[in-house]
Structure formats: C-alpha cells, structure tokens
Amino acid sequence: MSAVSSVTAPAAAATGASDSIAWVRVSSCYLPLANPISDAKVLTGRQKPMTEIAMLFAEVETRDGHRGLGFSYSKRAGGPGQFAHAQEIAPALLGEDPSDIAKIWTKLCWAGASVGRSGMGVQAIGAFDVALYDLKARRAGLSLxxxxxxxxxxxxxxxxxxxxxxxxxxxxxxxxxxxxxxxxxxxxxxxxxxxxxxxxxxxxxxxxxxxxxxxxxxxxxxxxxxxxxxxxxxxxxxxxxxxxxxxxxxxxxxxxxxxxxxxxxxxxxxxxxxxxxxxxxxxxxxxxxxxxxxxxxxxxxxxxxxxxxxxxxxxxxxxxxxxxxxxxxxxxxxxxxxxxxxxxxxxxxxxxxxxxxxxxxxVPTRPGLGLSLSDQARAWTRGSAEFGQRP
Incomplete structure (x- = not known):
C-alpha cells in the first residue's frame, strides 16, 4: 500500500537559502533472502533464522532539481517502526537548505526526541542523512x-x-x-x-x-x-x-x-x-x-x-x-x-x-554514492509516502 502526503514547505525556512528541499519520499522495501540465515543467536535460541531485510529508502529533491538517495535497514524486526518514524519526521526537511546537513540532523533528532537519541529513531534519520550527503556530493560532481x-x-x-x-x-x-x-x-x-x-x-x-x-x-x-x-x-x-x-x-x-x-x-x-x-x-x-x-x-x-x-x-x-x-x-x-x-x-x-x-x-567514481534504485527494489516496496511537491 502506498500513501502520499502533500505538505507545503515553510516559507521562512527557505528564506535566504540558495536552494531548499522541496520533496521527500520514504519507501519501505523488503529484500527476500535466498536461504534462511542463521548465526549463533539462532543456535542459542535467542532469534529465529533471518529470511528478509527491511530497507528504508529516502529520496530527496530540491527546488533547483538536485536529488539524493539514502537508506537504512533493519534485520528481523524494526522495519515497520523505522518507516513509521521516518514518515513522522520527514516534513521537517521541507524548506531546509540541503547543505545544512548537521543542522538538519539535529532538527530531525529533536523532532523525534521522545523516542531517544539511539536505536530506531536515529536509524530512521540515517536514511535522510545519507541522502543529503549523496545529494551534496552529486551536486559537486564528486564521489562521496x-x-x-x-x-x-x-x-x-x-x-x-x-x-x-x-x-x-x-x-x-x-x-x-x-x-x-x-x-x-x-x-x-x-x-x-x-x-x-x-x-x-x-x-x-x-x-x-x-x-x-x-x-x-x-x-x-x-x-x-x-x-x-x-x-x-x-x-x-x-x-x-x-x-x-x-x-x-x-x-x-x-x-x-x-x-x-x-x-x-x-x-x-x-x-x-x-x-x-x-x-x-x-x-x-x-x-x-x-x-x-x-x-x-x-x-x-x-x-x-x-x-x-x-x-x-x-x-x-x-x-x-x-x-x-x-x-x-x-x-x-x-x-x-x-x-x-x-x-x-x-x-x-x-x-x-x-x-x-x-x-x-x-571505490566507485560515479557522483555521490554512485547508486540508483533498481526496478526490483520498486517491486519489493510495500509502502511509500511523499511530502512536499516535486519541482
């Protein structure tokens, strides 16, 4: 199921910025593993074999058309929680200067401060943070x-x-x-x-x-x-x-x-x-x-x-x-x-x-991470949410 939200970027946040974040999409994708995976945690009875990996993708685009891709992940548990938290904090990116990555990280952290500054909360932030670095490096024409x-x-x-x-x-x-x-x-x-x-x-x-x-x-x-x-x-x-x-x-x-x-x-x-x-x-x-x-x-x-x-x-x-x-x-x-x-x-x-x-x-020489999502990733996507409007 896919959810799409339209949230308008705060005008004040973009004032004086050379560029601003206009659109964000977060996606929840489940990667199936060919065989169930077992490590010592399974043999000692603490976990079940792993059959899939929950990926959280963040795609960011600015008013001037610059784009970035980032991701986080979870194994065995936590994927739905990361996706839900990412949707809660994603609107905080809108209108921000994408170059202000440290400022944005702090803003996202405080947006979800009630869940703490470690664990699932920061793992959701990670997808956005990687996307912003990817965008900044791409814009510079350099690998990350x-x-x-x-x-x-x-x-x-x-x-x-x-x-x-x-x-x-x-x-x-x-x-x-x-x-x-x-x-x-x-x-x-x-x-x-x-x-x-x-x-x-x-x-x-x-x-x-x-x-x-x-x-x-x-x-x-x-x-x-x-x-x-x-x-x-x-x-x-x-x-x-x-x-x-x-x-x-x-x-x-x-x-x-x-x-x-x-x-x-x-x-x-x-x-x-x-x-x-x-x-x-x-x-x-x-x-x-x-x-x-x-x-x-x-x-x-x-x-x-x-x-x-x-x-x-x-x-x-x-x-x-x-x-x-x-x-x-x-x-x-x-x-x-x-x-x-x-x-x-x-x-x-x-x-x-x-x-x-x-x-x-x-090390890849392509700009940014040097990655683009495959059609297979889109096919494995179980949910997505968009915020703002694409330029």
Whole structure:
C-alpha cells in the first residue's frame, strides 16, 4: 500500500537559502533472502533464522532539481517502526537548505526526541542523512569518498555471507574458496555455537584449505559468557586471525577490554551500538582493537564521521559493519587501512555493482554514492509516502 502526503514547505525556512528541499519520499522495501540465515543467536535460541531485510529508502529533491538517495535497514524486526518514524519526521526537511546537513540532523533528532537519541529513531534519520550527503556530493560532481576527502581508491574487503552457521562444513570450505577466487581479500566465519568443538572444527577446516596467507576473521555474535570467551580466544590464538568479533555482549565494555588487553588476536566490536555516545564509551574503555560502526545504525554519515574521528584519535583500526555500498566510501576516508565487509545481499536493490579485484573493493567514481534504485527494489516496496511537491 502506498500513501502520499502533500505538505507545503515553510516559507521562512527557505528564506535566504540558495536552494531548499522541496520533496521527500520514504519507501519501505523488503529484500527476500535466498536461504534462511542463521548465526549463533539462532543456535542459542535467542532469534529465529533471518529470511528478509527491511530497507528504508529516502529520496530527496530540491527546488533547483538536485536529488539524493539514502537508506537504512533493519534485520528481523524494526522495519515497520523505522518507516513509521521516518514518515513522522520527514516534513521537517521541507524548506531546509540541503547543505545544512548537521543542522538538519539535529532538527530531525529533536523532532523525534521522545523516542531517544539511539536505536530506531536515529536509524530512521540515517536514511535522510545519507541522502543529503549523496545529494551534496552529486551536486559537486564528486564521489562521496572524494567529496569527504579520500585517502585511497580501494579498500580491503572480506566476505561474510558464505560463512554462516546454517552452512555445512564442506560447503563452508567451497564458499571460502569461491570468495578468494573472486578476488575478495578475507573470509569471516560465524562461531559461537553451544558446542565449541564445532566452532574449532569449522575454523580448522577452512584454515587448512586456504592456507596461512588468507586473512580469516571469526564472529561469535555476542553469544559467549566471559569464561567461554577467554577460553575460545586462547584456543583461537593459534589460527593467526585478523580479529575475533563480538565475543561478549555488545555492552560489556569491560569484558571486551580485558580480552583486548590479554590476547594477541585483535578484538572487534561495535556493530550493535546505535549512537555516538555508546561508541565513545566503548572507545573510552579500550574495548576494541577494531571498531565496527554501522553508518545506518548510528544515524547516518554525520554521526559516523564523529565516531571515526574519535577512533582515529584512540589509534583504533576500523571495520565498518554491513552496507558495503555506503561503507566502501566511508572506509576510503579513514587514515589507516580499514577492512570493509562484503555482502552481496543488497545488490539486487541497485542498478550498479561494486568492483572487486586483488583482495580489494574499488571505490566507485560515479557522483555521490554512485547508486540508483533498481526496478526490483520498486517491486519489493510495500509502502511509500511523499511530502512536499516535486519541482
């Protein structure tokens, strides 16, 4: 079902502005996954297998005809809530100068302040924030990474989608080999099963097949308690891993800090945090060697840049979570070489594809994000709402 609203932009907001936002559309799109996805949260009974991803798209157009596209997302739950909140706050964009991105972020945050400054509320803001940066970079004729100040034209990438726990061990090895053959630089395996021996067997099989030269990461998805995490981190030291991800609950900063201080293998976490404040606390506790902020989850590019600046100051490495279509640009601007997560799940939503070669993801040179919504994305859209009037 599609809803269309006509809201007139406040004249006062546009006074003196060189351009102003005239039209906004938000869309709720559900991306079906080919197979139900299981990680440790499923095997420990805390979640059900994931069958779809709820995408929130924001399209913005100005009085002078400049356009931007942004997105956020939710897994398993929260999609309808994000879409509903986006509809509530979207009228606040109308009449604003699209260049005033920080001002608009603050305005949208206060428009929905009663739901807080983290979680679903800021995730809805994230779609608009990304759209405004996309618009601004497009208007400048630059890719988003060049617009923000790029450090490199490509980033290291690793594949996660082939390493989930629903995948049998023989297929796991095949998937890992295929990713390396495709030109992806590293392989991440899901761990955190109730039977720790099964985790060790899966990792051993992949390491033996790929050899010592291929970078491997593991991800426990918060399912270990402190004694188990300590035991598994000690066992995993022999595998020369790039990192051990989310060995503990995402908010156990002290526990993660203790692991990071004790073991040679780096600790990675941060993907489940949904605000700058939460990330600052994680950094303050020295709870990660690799920080893993998720642009859409923290509220878009505006807060992501604040988090990245704090991480740089603390000397942390960066591994943004999911959404490679955005994070390839944000990873390219980080001073030290990051790892960007490769998921091919979102590819059907866009007409463009990222290029992978020699272990690296090439940063698109097209203006803005370099993305346009596909006909398939429109077909999977379950609801949309428009505000203002297109020029």
């Amino acid at each position: 990474s060049k617009f923000l100040g790029s450090q490199r034209d490509s980033v290291r990438c690793y594949n996660t989608s082939g390493g989930f726990l629903h995948t049998p061990i023989d297929q796991l090895v095949v998937n890992a080999q295929a990713s390396v053959a495709r030109g992806i630089g590293g392989i991440k395996l899901k761990v955190g099963q109730p039977d720790c021996a099964a985790d060790i067997a899966r990792l051993t099989a992949v390491r033996q097949q790929l050899g010592d030269a291929v970078p491997i990461m593991v991800d426990a998805n918060q399912q270990w308690d402190r004694p188990t995490a300590q035991r598994m981190c000690r066992i995993f030291e022999q595998f020369n891993l790039v990192w051990i991800e989310e060995p503990l609950d995402a908010y156990d900063f002290e526990g993660h800090a203790a692991l990071a201080a004790q073991f040679d293998t780096p600790i990675a976490t941060g993907e489940m945090l949904t605000s700058t404040t939460e990330h600052f606390e994680l950094i303050r506790h020295r709870a990660a060697d690799y920080l893993m902020p998720d642009g859409p989850r923290v509220g878009g590019i505006t807060p992501f840049l604040k988090i990245a600046a704090q991480a740089e100051h603390a000397g942390l490495m960066l591994g943004p979570h999911f959404a490679m279509e955005l994070h390839v640009h944000l990873g390219a601007i980080y001073p030290t070489e990051p790892w960007v997560e490769h998921f091919d799940w979102l590819e059907p939503l866009f007409n463009e594809r990222l290029e992978i070669r020699d272990g690296r993801m090439q």
